[in-house]
Amino acid sequence: MKFLRYGAPGAEKPAIVDADGKIRDLSAHVTDLSGVALAPDALAKLGAIDLNSLPLVEGSPRLGPCVAGTGKFICIGLNYSDHAAETGATVPPEPIIFMKASSAIVGPNDDVTIPRGSEKTDWEVELAVVIGKTAKYVSEADALDYVAGYCVTNDVSERAFQTERSGQWTKGKSCDTFGPMGPWLVTKDEVPDPQNLGMWLTVNGEKMQDGSSKTMVYGVSFLVSYLSQFMSLHPGDVISTGTPPGVGMGLKPPRYLKPGDVVELGIEGLGTQKQTFQADI
Known part of the structure; x- marks a missing residue:
């Protein structure tokens, strides 16, 4: 569904x-x-x-985020072996966890605002896991019982804010509109293997990311179980599980987004997104 x-x-x-x-x-x-x-x-x-x-919705309405009431927007860093390699980083011995502000969440096709002072706004197609019921100290074997389904996210990132301004990554990840989510919440019965999904992203029609969740280091079941050891996961919480290679930061030379750029992205079976980037004026 x-x-x-x-x-x-x-x-x-x-x-x-x-x-x-x-x-x-x-x-x-x-x-x-x-x-x-x-x-x-x-x-x-x-x-x-x-x-x-059920009533038919006519026309092409704006799509909002596919879930409401997200209390925690949890992200996993460097969770694809090939993405870690492109950035020169080492795969961590345990998942890197950081938070993205829930106020960053927007619809899948809403405009994204490049924040004031930004010179390094970047893209990241990611598989997101939506929690369906409260999970605390759950085993890896039982972890998927707590999942409502999956969706596409674009973990938009400002790399200078993230890595050059000291402190944690959160401030480079949480700018308004930096969390497009959707178009759909696809229930887990339609995603028999979340570790075998093609993922892609283009900038102005040019393919930048073309990967697969196969190269994810820490899989969905592990992540749900792992996170539940440190915090309760509640219905509507979202776990964005990392990105495959092809981000702007990893290019040589690096390439970042500017006003007017159009980013399109999608994940096999989960739908597509399209955002136009604009300046914050």
Whole structure:
């Protein structure tokens, strides 16, 4: 099943994609795609509704972030062996964890704002895991029981803020609009192997990233279990699991985004995103 949220920012409505790829409104059955509504059994009940009985959403509405109520936006750094190599970094002995502010979250096709003073805004296509029920001290074997599904994220990053301004990475990752999410929350039954998904990203039509989650160092089950040893994971929390090679920082010479650039990205079975980058004026 593919769930989504559509409408104006802050007023999105829940919806589902039917067999013909059309959007069907779920407002009569659920308030939003957040909290207990994200539990795997709750999503299954929504998916069992006769979709032809649901109101058809006409036209091409704006798509919002595919989940609401995200309390924690957790990111994993250097989690692809080939990406670590392109940046000259060593694969860490344990996952690198950092937070991205939830205020960075926007819809998959919303404009992204390059922050004031930025000279090194970069792109990162990533597989995101959406938590469906509270996980604390869970085993790796049971970890996927706590997952609602998966979606695409662009972990937009300002590299100077991230690595040259001292302190932690968070301030280079959390600028407003730096977390496009969606288009869909794809339930885990449609993603039998999250460690075998093609991933790609283009800048102005030029292919920059063309990788696979096969090269992920720490897989989804491990990450959910690992993180749950340090903090409770709650419904709507998002884990962005790292990026394959091809980021601007890793090019020779490095290349970064400027106003007017168009970034498109996608993951096999999870849909695509498209963002135009603009200056913060």
